[in-house]
Amino acid sequence: MIRSTHRRGRHKVFIGMAPGVGKTCRMLQEGKEVLREGTDVVIGLLETHGRQDTARQAEGLEQIPRKRIRYQGVDLEEMDVAAVLARHPQLVLIDELAHTNLPGSERQKRWQDVEMLLLSGIDVYSTLNIQHLESLNDLVAELTSVVVRERIPNRVLELADEVVLVDVTPETLQERLKEGKVYAPEKVGQALANFFQRRHLVALRELSLREVADRVENDILPAITPLRERVMVCLANHHTSKRLLRRAARLAAAMDAPLLMLTVQDPNRFLSREESLIQEECRQLCEDVGGTFLREESAEILPTIARVAQEKRITQIVLGQTMRSRFKALLRRPLSERLQHQLRGLSIDLHLISEGLPAQPANETEP
16 A cells, blocks of 8 residues: 555445444454554544454554534534544544534535545545445335435445455354443343344345345456346347246346346348337336346347347346247257357356247256
8 A cells, every 4th residue: 555645545345234243343453464564554433332342453553533523512523534634644444434424524424534535545444334325225124124324325335446244144143242242231132122133134144245246246257157147138129029028027036136138130120110119118118127228239149149148247048939030041040059059158048938828947058
């Protein structure tokens, strides 16, 4: 980590399913490790919540004094961003990224303070619980009956240079809670009966694992097998296209997978009025079922399907038997066989949907 005002600082986020999993301790441990390696490290804001283990981990690290703010006749404290900027360390450790600053603070949210520090060229380590992500707010409320008020935009996590999952089992976290390592003893019973119920923790842990897995997948080479299912349906502006799209949407929902609708249009051929209408209806239906519509112009239909499948890391392709007439002049062998040849080296399942019969997934994968 080189001190520089000409570059943006690097942001590392330690994320977990709930308070008490060890995010802050892990952040402090890694901060002390780079301190021993010669990096200039300070603590910008630390919340121990009375946890002795956390306080011990902070020993040996310089802490920037907090700024006092008088609010409704009471003196309270916030992170002193100006003091951190004046000190200008190479790395600053900041707890509870989703925190809302007191009225009167220069910025409303702590993640905005972090952004200011990053823009000044200071590296930041921060901590975050999964339930504070904006996109998960409704889902977390549905799963736990708890409405999370403090939230951060998803882009904050997306822009982070590194995200580290700090994970324990729900049983381990409940034991920590009972041992008084998370909250004060008088709060344990209420916590276990509400937010820290096992079923809640299981759901939150799954959300954390999925969030980090999706991020890792975005960083790896496209040739590597994806960690998450992705469904693509190929439509040919036929009268059965909407039924095929609905079938693909059900498959995507069952797999908890994103859905992509692809139509490949030959630039040398104009669509009829009926075909244009079908395509527009399918585009609207695709949006209604939460999918993404993609139109590609190419005379090479099968290679285009294969290219898009690889670029989008598709794992499941849904095809209609009615597409065969469109490819009749091109294909001598069955459509699925020719497409499998184009998809060689990719782990993609094909689902062939009959025009007049209930949909049945084909037992076909690439050779």
